[in-house]
Amino acid sequence: MVTAPSSRLVDGFGRHIHYVRISVTDRCDFRCVYCMAEEMTFLPKSEILSLEEIEQLAAELVQAGVTKIRLTGGEPLVRPGLVGLVARLRQLPGLAELCMTTNGGRLAELAGPLKDAGLDRLNISLDSLQPERFRALTRTGDLSRVLAGITAAREAGFKGTKLNAVVMKGRNDDEINDLVAFALEQQLDLSFIEEMPLGVIEEHDRAEAFMASADIRSQIGQRWQLSPLAESTGGPSRYWQVVDHASRIGFISPHSHNFCGDCNRVRLTTEGRLLLCLGNEHSVDLKAAIRQGDPAPAAVSARVQAALQAAMGIKPEKHEFSLAEEPQILRFMNATGG
Ligand code: SAM
Ligand code: SF4
Numbered sequence: 001m002v003t004a005p006s007s008r009l010v011d012g013f014g015r016h017i018h019y020v021r022i023s024v025t026d027r028c029d030f031r032c033v034y035c036m037a038e039e040m041t042f043l044p045k046s047e048i049l050s051l052e053e054i055e056q057l058a059a060e061l062v063q064a065g066v067t068k069i070r071l072t073g074g075e076p077l078v079r080p081g082l083v084g085l086v087a088r089l090r091q092l093p094g095l096a097e098l099c100m101t102t103n104g105g106r107l108a109e110l111a112g113p114l115k116d117a118g119l120d121r122l123n124i125s126l127d128s129l130q131p132e133r134f135r136a137l138t139r140t141g142d143l144s145r146v147l148a149g150i151t152a153a154r155e156a157g158f159k160g161t162k163l164n165a166v167v168m169k170g171r172n173d174d175e176i177n178d179l180v181a182f183a184l185e186q187q188l189d190l191s192f193i194e195e196m197p198l199g200v201i202e203e204h205d206r207a208e209a210f211m212a213s214a215d216i217r218s219q220i221g222q223r224w225q226l227s228p229l230a231e232s233t234g235g236p237s238r239y240w241q242v243v244d245h246a247s248r249i250g251f252i253s254p255h256s257h258n259f260c261g262d263c264n265r266v267r268l269t270t271e272g273r274l275l276l277c278l279g280n281e282h283s284v285d286l287k288a289a290i291r292q293g294d295p296a297p298a299a300v301s302a303r304v305q306a307a308l309q310a311a312m313g314i315k316p317e318k319h320e321f322s323l324a325e326e327p328q329i330l331r332f333m334n335a336t337g338g
Helices: 050-062 082-090 105-116 131-138 143-156 174-186 213-223 286-291 297-312
Strands: 020-022 068-072 096-102 121-125 162-166 187-193 226-228 239-243 249-250 265-268 274-277 283-284
Touching: 050 068, 050 082, 050 162, 050 286, 068 082, 082 096, 082 105, 105 121, 105 143, 105 249, 121 265, 131 283, 143 274, 162 174, 162 213, 174 187, 174 213, 213 226, 226 297, 274 286, 283 286, 283 297, 286 297
Parallel strands: 020 068, 020 265, 068 096, 096 121, 121 162, 162 187, 187 249
Antiparallel strands: 226 239, 239 249, 265 274, 274 283
8 A cells, every 4th residue: 555645644754654553552471582571571550551542542643644553562462451442443534444463362262353343454473383482482372372363363254364473593494484385375475574673682692593584585485486566565564476376475674675765654652652663762752642731632632633743753764773783772562562
């Protein structure tokens, strides 16, 4: 989808913001080695947005021109009341697409209710098809539950489900083609994500594990014919069609391909900050805009809209990720809406 020029959210580089990823919780039932430390300190409840506040901010964002929302986390499915939130967000006039990124661990129970609530699409993370390795990479995850979740999503009627895999050298890079074969068999798209240096994790060396998209693609190319697709989703994925198959293979390459030029997105963190770029700290505090000052709805709305416009002025041109240095970004992916 090419960005439509109607959004009132236009940054200093002329980019129209149509897409917001909302982290509905920083908590998770998994502890993926690249995402979280084994022992995590989560935010106190008073600091995280309530479901009503998430709904209120989503409504303001849609009013300002956002047409696509992705719910993420942490693990969105562990947030109590999530299905109700989906149903309410679905009612927002002007919202074209409501999606979710999930680890899939609770989808077997929740795929049907989410579909009924109006969720449009799912991305499901899957880094290994080997049960023991899956457990090691996620520290707590049960592969059979995730596979059951993928089946449940199909049975519930979800279309266009995409799998996401982070490939780490020496940990799961021998499974690249197994993951592709699985995606082809399931007729699902699959994106490979280069690991990003978000948060310091003692027991995991990101530079050592780093695997560039080009190397992943060349492994796949030895077994299947890939044909590049010209269409842009306005996002960081670049897609290849697997010739003679329904599936597309995407590559999200924050290191080897800078995709910031056509960035159309911002993120709402669990604690209510609008984060302007995953690779920078620039943000505005939307929670303060709703919790502080005159509580009359018109006044709150005016404060939020003013904060959104101010945010556009500080959206950075591009991210700065470097594998050679210590992570510059100390926050973890789970709180920021990865
Ligand atoms: N819990 C859900 C899940 O795992 O899909 C949603 C949140 S998770 C933070 C969203 C995506 O970010 C997942 O596909 C995960 O693999 C990816 N991710 C987490 N930390 C990452 C990192 N440091 N670099 C690249 N991708 C990361
Ligand atoms: Fe949880 Fe997703 Fe992070 Fe894994 S990547 S620890 S599932 S939030």
